[in-house]
Amino acid sequence: xxxxxxxxxxxxxxxAAVERLGKQIxxxxxxxxxxIVVVGILKGAFVFLADLVRQISCPMILDFMQVSxxxxxxxxxxxxxxxxxxxxxxxxxxxLIVEDIIDSGITMQCLxxxxxxxxxRSIKVVAAFDKPSRRKVDFTADYIGIEVPDEFIxxxxxxxxxxxxxxxxxCVLEVDGGDK
Ligand code: IMP
Ligand code: MG
Numbered sequence: 001x002x003x004x005x006x007x008x009x010x011x012x013x014x015x016a017a018v019e020r021l022g023k024q025i026x027x028x029x030x031x032x033x034x035x036i037v038v039v040g041i042l043k044g045a046f047v048f049l050a051d052l053v054r055q056i057s058c059p060m061i062l063d064f065m066q067v068s069x070x071x072x073x074x075x076x077x078x079x080x081x082x083x084x085x086x087x088x089x090x091x092x093x094x095x096l097i098v099e100d101i102i103d104s105g106i107t108m109q110c111l112x113x114x115x116x117x118x119x120x121r122s123i124k125v126v127a128a129f130d131k132p133s134r135r136k137v138d139f140t141a142d143y144i145g146i147e148v149p150d151e152f153i154x155x156x157x158x159x160x161x162x163x164x165x166x167x168x169x170x171c172v173l174e175v176d177g178g179d180k
Pocket of ligand 2: 044100
């Protein structure tokens, strides 16, 4: 069994980080011409995405993708599968991928490679959280909300086996048997 322990990041801290990211992104894309294409990565990014887009002032189109590199549980498999693809054509567009957390970096590295093959003008990645100590490939997000230590976290959209996405704070999850 798993259990949620103490709060690692409060809803207030997250709100401040999201505001800062929104401001920065709005500045960076100001006057870029066409609407940017904001791509939310399902399911984990849904809470972050909803908060972030309301802090971005430039015109945008919203789309979603679902990719998976994780099976049920907390162990990475190192392969990305597209479960739901974009509805929009991104050729010539500025794409902003919105992800919940960067861990090994494998998901984002593979996804960026896939999306670059569709000839966008640019691709940037914004992640609510980043665990740089867990990196298995060389990947850096363009915008990072909050850096976190090597703990498995849930809440603010992040899950364990589909659970805990609704928690407003980010909390540490402990799994009995040490299966992290
Ligand atoms: P990566 O390919 O290892 O970077 O995997 C990133 C994905 O793993 C994220 O989109 C999350 O779905 C999941 N993930 C990584 N760390 C955590 C965590 O601490 N809590 C919940 N999900 C996580
Ligand atoms: Mg995810």
